[in-house]
Amino acid sequence: MMKLFLVVAICVALFLSLTDFSGKSPKHGESMLTVHFPEFRLIPTTGASGPESFVFDISGEGPYTGLSDGRIVKEGCEGPHEHQRTEDVCGRPLGLAFEKSTGDLYIADAYMGLLKVGREGGLANQMLTRQLDEPLRFTNGLDVDPRTRVVYFTDSSSVYQRRNYIGVMMSGDRTGRLMKYDPNTKQVTTLLSNLAFPNGVVLSQNGEYLLVAETAKCRILRYWLNDTTSASKSRESYEIFSDRLPGFPDNIKRSPRGGFWIGVNTKHTKLTKFAMSNVWLGRAALGLSVDWMKVHSFWASYKGNGMAVRLSEGSGAISEVFEGKNGNRWMSISEVEERDRTLWVGSVNTPFVGMYKI
Template identity: 30%
Template sequence: MLWVPAAGTVLLASYLGLWPVPIAPVSWEAPSAPGYVGAHAANSKLAGVQRIDLHGEVGPEHVVAGPDGRLYTGLKSGKIVRMQPDGSGQQVFAATGGRPLGMAFAADGSLVVADAIKGLLAIAPDGQVSPLGDGQARFLNAVAIAASGKIYVTESSTRFTPARNGGTVEAAMLDVMEQSATGRVLEYDPATRVLREVARGFSLANGIALSGDEASLFVSESGRYRVWKIALDADRLDVGQPSAQAQILFDNLPGYPDNLTRAPDGTLWLGFGGQRNDLDKMARKPFMRSMVLRIPRFLWAKPKPYGHVMAFSEDGKVIDDLQDPGGASPLTTGATVGAGRLYIHNADGGALGWIAQPPQ
């Protein structure tokens, strides 16, 4: 009977080593995680966040203040809900049929949405949804609009999409596990309807914001713990190659940088969609990353929820850093300043968080 456990061992080894997985991992050099030190020293400034209930809806991943003084947020259901700053008067403004992520208001009053499934959309003040561009870009994540009317968006990955790969969280996880760095920054000109590649080579391109003079773009790269400053006029720039048009503003951050927003005073806010984990130890071990995907998900170690957002200036100075190490925060993805409050975005909670706006 000794052949039974031996055969089982062989089958298990074959499964862990040979079963097909959707990624083709690339070896890369991950920096050693710094932990919560210096400007990111552990604190509890984000503990005790107030909650605006969303009445059964989940995932206010991004929040934007509208010209009408109301808040707008996209949800997992595909709905975009608007409300008063105190959370009252909630109503469905529009439904995209996808997963709305980043949003920004254009000069004509339309809401431009980076929908991870439906692509780039414009929503008229009456809630009518219209596609922008040719619909080829997928897994769009964040959006910023210049005074010229040109729209800048991040395409998190050209390898994995929420439509094909089980949703935004799964597609993002696969992209970070693979590390093929296919994320891009794109420019869409509504006047000419031309889509242009500004930069490429990001490992999960995520948040985006314009500089005050609109000469640069700030871009968060989740998969490699960085925030970039990219020249607005860059064209097909590969950030994997040295260039005067690309500067790493923050490197080796303690978590996965996510949404970027600009406050009325020009301060930039960044959310962290989770802490660093053992993935760094597998950076130079592509085979091991493939093997991990063959292990049933219920056996994966679940990281403790850790709320974290930070504010910084355009020259890369950390102005404030707010954390909730207590494990009560949903997956914090960003922060929006408005009406004397700091609204905390999240990807998986049933409420929109807020705290009184911290003094700068």
């Protein structure tokens, strides 16, 4: 029995390493450009880490980002704070989006739920104060419809919190949800449920659909909005937009050059694919007296291999790849925000923001 447990522990530890030594690029699209970054600029986030998401305000100022100590900062305005052991108390902002007409900043906080800060800054206010049928436990990504002011967001799990997100992956948890909040009616609606670690969400340019990253399934879902035509009535409310991604997708952002940037936290290996197809392995390992978050953190810092891919808006195929080469590997990538031919690169693991001029 102990031998079996040892095998399980080793296999899952390797799975959590999420390491890829092949250096091969994905093969989704016929046209593909791999971006190297020898002149990559790193901007430290003093006193905290994990700049996951970026957003620019209505005046074009920014980027603003959320950090591991619960602050939302404009780059260059940080200060020292304690954070890692108190994120469930101080909050952990993940997804960010400005409401264009008012300048209000909406925040998906992993512990505090859906928050809003006025255009002058200050303390964030909780939007969902009434008791939900199923409380938010792991609020993650969001986007705001500039036409209707409706906020679309994800709750990654009804069982696990962010501080134990590895449990979501290892257990095969499917309690995640895609939701919407209407500030006009104050109503919250669940659009999709039974999702495996729903993460980043983005509205299409024309407002016809949402893209949602289903991290544990390594795929992107498309959820159709306002299906009122006769042709659309026969269509399912959602479909797979892109699957068999090269790793675990995180946030999604539109690219001004067309398509969508997908932050890929870490790339696949043969072991990760094996573990994903044998969920019993992860469930058995969760029963061991092992801190799997520490195991994951160790391997991610030692052998991290984050990347980002740009998907075609029409086909969902990979048209561009962003990753480090020749010793410049990125530990993990949570998001790529493209603006004025500059890529702002975020990660939940690093104490700095990456900036790359295209």
